[in-house]
Amino acid sequence: MSRELARRIAFTIGALLLFRIGTQIPVAGVNTSDLPPTSDLIGRLSLFALGLIPYLTAAILVRLLLVVWRRLIALERSGERGRRKVARATLGLTLVLAAFQAFGIATALTTVPGFVRNPDGWFVLTATATMVGGVFVLVWLSEQITRYGIGNGLALILSVGMLVSLPRDVADIMELVRSGAVPGSLVLGHAVFWVVTVAVMVLVEGARRNIRVEFAPLSVGTRQLPVRDAMLPIKLNSAGFLIPVTVAPWLFFLPLALAGFLLGGDHSLVAAAYRHLQLGQPAHLILISIAVFVLAFVYTAYVADPEYTAKSLAQRDGTIPGVAPGEATADYLDRVVSLTTVVGAVYLTLLQLIPEVFELYGIGLPYSMIVNGGAALVVVCTALDIKTQVRDVSLTNPGGVRR
Incomplete structure (x- = not known):
């Protein structure tokens, strides 16, 4: 393994660990002391509670505009300056969507008795700012992985978010099979499928x-x-x-x-x-x-x-x-x-x-x-992309010349 490849792999692992740590830190003011450490609810109320969904939604909406609006297509294809303008528009739309979603979640939490220590306007403001900030931290982190690590950062973060629950899902299914609630033949059929x-x-x-x-x-x-x-x-x-x-x-x-x-x-x-x-x-x-x-x-x-x-x-x-x-x-x-x-x-x-x-x-x-099919496709494409980049980095000298 070349030194450059080792550095990129180490950077990617470190960035993904930061992502996982952030999903275990709850928003300030939320009372999670009565929840078990492995509860899914902690992740849903963490710094990265919104994940990359607002950014993906904004990117999809911008892509739809690119399909139907010729002037926007010309702007994107005009060069680096045009692409930066489209990227800034995507981030602006992400801010609006994330703020709307975070405010709704924070407001809803204040209506749950005993779940928020001080359910006032200050909590709604800080929780909204925290979750919106978490979205932009993830967008920045994904860009750093793409630039300095291995693979597409956005796809890697999405894949890790999907794969992290897989062991628990398998354990739950095995427990259902053991208790007789689910036939073993059905599980085997799913595995083959x-x-x-x-x-x-x-x-x-x-x-x-x-x-x-x-x-x-x-x-x-x-x-x-x-x-x-x-x-x-x-x-x-x-x-x-x-x-x-x-x-x-x-x-x-x-x-x-x-x-x-x-x-x-x-x-x-x-x-x-x-x-x-x-x-x-x-x-x-x-x-x-x-x-x-x-x-x-x-x-x-x-x-x-x-x-x-x-x-x-x-x-x-x-x-x-x-x-x-x-x-x-x-x-x-x-x-x-x-x-x-x-x-x-x-x-x-x-x-x-x-x-x-x-x-x-x-x-x-x-x-x-x-x-489902979409989640599996994201993981498969991420793995194929990593394979291609590992091969390219391994076959490239430090000066950028192919061996």
């Missing part, structure tokens, strides 16, 4: 549709570089998981919330709609599948923008063999991306449906609503 699912994730996330690109001869001083070949990789799953799956429920729950506001929550149509759109209901399963499938195409069109890619190739004197530059290249890339995205969209939809199918057929286990 997840082994196969993780193997499929590794296969799909590493799959690429490579398009050969030729670059024209280039003059560098007195040297003449010949025609160069390169590969333009297109991922099967270019849309990721968070945006399609997070936004999909908004497409029918926001109109439903508006209908409830206009007609009243007790209206028969609104009540029936809410009842049929609960997790595990056939209507919810069908609608969420359609929404995730469509959103995978919409977001992929932004991530792998064929027109932008064709324009970039033309600016660098790059062509796809047998395809004319310009509009013909954009059309060709659009066809390839669309066909590739069909596989990715089906893959995302099936991952999203895992907990729903378990719930619909009554074959879920206590972890099923937490360790």
Whole structure:
């Protein structure tokens, strides 16, 4: 192991330990003396009680604006200055969302008898400031891991937050099997299912549709570089998981919330709609599948923008063999991306449906609503990213030259 790799691994472990320590320090003024040290409630009322959820929500909303607002897309693609403006806008929106959520939690805590030592306005103010500050500390910590450690800091913190409860979930399931509440065959079936699912994730996330690109001869001083070949990789799953799956429920729950506001929550149509759109209901399963499938195409069109890619190739004197530059290249890339995205969209939809199918057929286990397809995908992609970075750092000399 090289010294640089050891340093990066040590930095990452130290940063993640700081994250775990912060989840065990409760907000000042909350009475947790009667709670056991391993209680989940301590983590929910800690310095990092909000986790990265406000930041992720803000990032998703900004990404949605990038998809539909051309001027914002141009700003992001204008260079480092434009990207910094988008990043600042994301942090500003994070502040608003985190403050709103933290204030709601702090206010609710004051209504629980005996849970807050001094349930006054000062507690609400300090608790809100503490939880909001915790969000920005986590955002900063994730950036430091990405810059000086190994892997993507944001994904690592999310993965550790998911994996830390896994041993307890396994112990609880084993206890249910021992007591006869859950059949051992069901647990074995889940184990086999997840082994196969993780193997499929590794296969799909590493799959690429490579398009050969030729670059024209280039003059560098007195040297003449010949025609160069390169590969333009297109991922099967270019849309990721968070945006399609997070936004999909908004497409029918926001109109439903508006209908409830206009007609009243007790209206028969609104009540029936809410009842049929609960997790595990056939209507919810069908609608969420359609929404995730469509959103995978919409977001992929932004991530792998064929027109932008064709324009970039033309600016660098790059062509796809047998395809004319310009509009013909954009059309060709659009066809390839669309066909590739069909596989990715089906893959995302099936991952999203895992907990729903378990719930619909009554074959879920206590972890099923937490360790779902999305959580598993985040962990798998984080592990693959770490593997790639470890290999790159190991094969790179201190001067930045590949061995």
